[in-house]
Amino acid sequence: MNNAASQWHNPLRSPDDKRLPQIAGPSGMVIFGVTGDLARKKLLPAIYDLANRGLLPGGFTLVGYGRRDWTQADFQAYVREAIDAGARTSFHDNVWQRLAEGLQFVKGNFDDDAAFDTLAETLKRSDAERGTAGNWAYYLSVPPEFFADVVHQLDRSGMAHAGENEWRRVIIEKPFGHDVESARELNEIVGAVFDEQSVFRIDHYLGKETVQNILALRFANQLFEPFWNSHYIDHVQITMAEDIGLGGRASYYDGIGAARDVIQNHLIQLLALVAMEEPTSFSPAQLRAEKLKVLRATTAVGPFSDTTARGQYTAGWQGSQHVVGLREEEGFDPESTTETYAACTLEIASRRWAGVPFYMRTGKRLGRRVTEIALVFKNPPYQPFTNGQTDLLNQNAVVIRIQPDEGVLMRFGSKVPGPGMELRDVNMDFHYSEAFTEQSPEAYERLILDALLDESSLFPTNAEVERSWEILDPVLEYWAEHGAPDDYEAGTWGPASADAMLARVGRAWRRP
Ligand code: BG6
Numbered sequence: 001m002n003n004a005a006s007q008w009h010n011p012l013r014s015p016d017d018k019r020l021p022q023i024a025g026p027s028g029m030v031i032f033g034v035t036g037d038l039a040r041k042k043l044l045p046a047i048y049d050l051a052n053r054g055l056l057p058g059g060f061t062l063v064g065y066g067r068r069d070w071t072q073a074d075f076q077a078y079v080r081e082a083i084d085a086g087a088r089t090s091f092h093d094n095v096w097q098r099l100a101e102g103l104q105f106v107k108g109n110f111d112d113d114a115a116f117d118t119l120a121e122t123l124k125r126s127d128a129e130r131g132t133a134g135n136w137a138y139y140l141s142v143p144p145e146f147f148a149d150v151v152h153q154l155d156r157s158g159m160a161h162a163g164e165n166e167w168r169r170v171i172i173e174k175p176f177g178h179d180v181e182s183a184r185e186l187n188e189i190v191g192a193v194f195d196e197q198s199v200f201r202i203d204h205y206l207g208k209e210t211v212q213n214i215l216a217l218r219f220a221n222q223l224f225e226p227f228w229n230s231h232y233i234d235h236v237q238i239t240m241a242e243d244i245g246l247g248g249r250a251s252y253y254d255g256i257g258a259a260r261d262v263i264q265n266h267l268i269q270l271l272a273l274v275a276m277e278e279p280t281s282f283s284p285a286q287l288r289a290e291k292l293k294v295l296r297a298t299t300a301v302g303p304f305s306d307t308t309a310r311g312q313y314t315a316g317w318q319g320s321q322h323v324v325g326l327r328e329e330e331g332f333d334p335e336s337t338t339e340t341y342a343a344c345t346l347e348i349a350s351r352r353w354a355g356v357p358f359y360m361r362t363g364k365r366l367g368r369r370v371t372e373i374a375l376v377f378k379n380p381p382y383q384p385f386t387n388g389q390t391d392l393l394n395q396n397a398v399v400i401r402i403q404p405d406e407g408v409l410m411r412f413g414s415k416v417p418g419p420g421m422e423l424r425d426v427n428m429d430f431h432y433s434e435a436f437t438e439q440s441p442e443a444y445e446r447l448i449l450d451a452l453l454d455e456s457s458l459f460p461t462n463a464e465v466e467r468s469w470e471i472l473d474p475v476l477e478y479w480a481e482h483g484a485p486d487d488y489e490a491g492t493w494g495p496a497s498a499d500a501m502l503a504r505v506g507r508a509w510r511r512p
Helices: 037-052 072-086 093-101 113-130 144-156 180-191 209-219 257-275 284-296 443-453 462-481 496-503
Strands: 028-032 061-066 103-107 136-140 168-172 199-201 233-241 298-300 309-314 316-318 321-323 341-348 358-363 370-377 397-403 407-415 423-431 486-489
Touching: 028 037, 028 113, 037 072, 037 093, 037 443, 061 072, 061 113, 072 093, 072 103, 093 103, 103 113, 113 144, 136 144, 136 443, 144 168, 144 180, 168 443, 180 462, 199 443, 199 462, 209 257, 209 397, 233 257, 257 284, 257 298, 257 309, 257 341, 257 358, 257 370, 257 462, 284 298, 284 462, 298 462, 309 358, 309 496, 341 462, 341 496, 486 496
Parallel strands: 028 061, 028 136, 061 103, 136 168, 168 199, 233 358, 309 486
Antiparallel strands: 233 370, 298 341, 309 341, 316 321, 341 358, 370 397, 397 407, 407 423
16 A cells, blocks of 8 residues: 555645545556446446546546457447446537547456556556556456456556555455355455455445435434434335346346345445444544444344245236246246345344344346335334224334435324324425435446545445355355245236245335
8 A cells, every 4th residue: 555646635625625526646447347238337437427527637547458359449439439328427529538548458368468468568658658657446347257367467467566656456346256255265366466455345335325325314413313223113124126127137147146146235235334333433444344343243034934035037017018037038047046036134233223123125127126225113102093093104214215216205194184183104205306406426436436546435345245245145045955036027026925024023015
């Protein structure tokens, strides 16, 4: 580690002033797997958006590494297309021209010494000619089986090693393994070459505005803290539902499934933010220490036959469109037992949360796309209303809507106007889109910028990643030994076993 990034700051602004975004210092980025879906749909547009917002340094250089037989012009055309299709901010030719000057493509495999030597020369040339100053971020947008090769090559060719006042960082995409053992192996491979402070593991949920707002909601307000505990909260539901299917993603998803793809990372991170204690500051070390502490107290509760559910979508209707089931999707084994829906029950052994189940669920081809965290309240200990007056009243709830209609909702009972006394649920609702005029930046924009700035708060540490596997592994092992997932029809809210899982304890999933 070194302090090159901290040498770059606006002398008129305190480095501690986080109200406005900081501009990345002289640097460049190499993307491995630049022809993949993630790079095309998310990374390249995010880099353009950063450039457009003036947050990248003047000589920013983006090097794509891949197997295609591309000329520099082909690569430029590819990047331009990705920007046209995915950028959030409007297109400005001068921004594009400046970015395009710094685009380089290097052709090669991940085990190709000569190609990595060419890459190293390309970076040196850029340092000399474009002022990237020896500061490089290596984005591994590749499947984990290639991590070892790429990291080894970065080491061998000298690219992993920063000179004085330079930095080298590695940004890694999930999946970080498929269980705790394989995650440890991956962490060892990366850790043998890069020290932990130089490793940025992406969980793109942490880059979402609404996820960061959990910290603001909880720790900047007095309103919520009094009830944020087992005295008032009956249970918590964390839902990430998607309406899309898995056509075209078989090579990544088959054999991985919903729990590994989403619960192990995104949903467990959401749980950590909702359940953690207040950090002493928002420094990366303090924030991560609190997250890790709560994760260490979190376990999956059994018996898993009753407390978990999993499913696989079959053909059905998604709105007005008829869609095929997973086993008919292109690339999937017709015998595939990969789950596309997963639900489990977690508990936290702490004074604040003991006895409050955290129900986690995620699925593809569900009723609609929505991610939310619902804290559902206990019923009042005594209810003076009688004779069916409260029949239409549900438990109070605070719902943090992560997406798509970002905001926070409070549900409580209110008297129906009229001479009688009947109570019904009403909502008090905050919508980002109404309260603010600014559009939230795409998660990857924030995370790429943070990695260039050496701001690591929003990146899970290897300890968090390994702990998340430890929480989930017992459920995965149970499923592996107990047959295939249940079916659910596309466009519905998951298998009947998921409803039964909550009905068994007198509860029900929210219909978001
Ligand atoms: C990714 C998963 O991490 O998140 C995908 O691998 C999923 O399966 C995606 O579709 C969802 O992201 P978002 O930001 O659209 O909720």
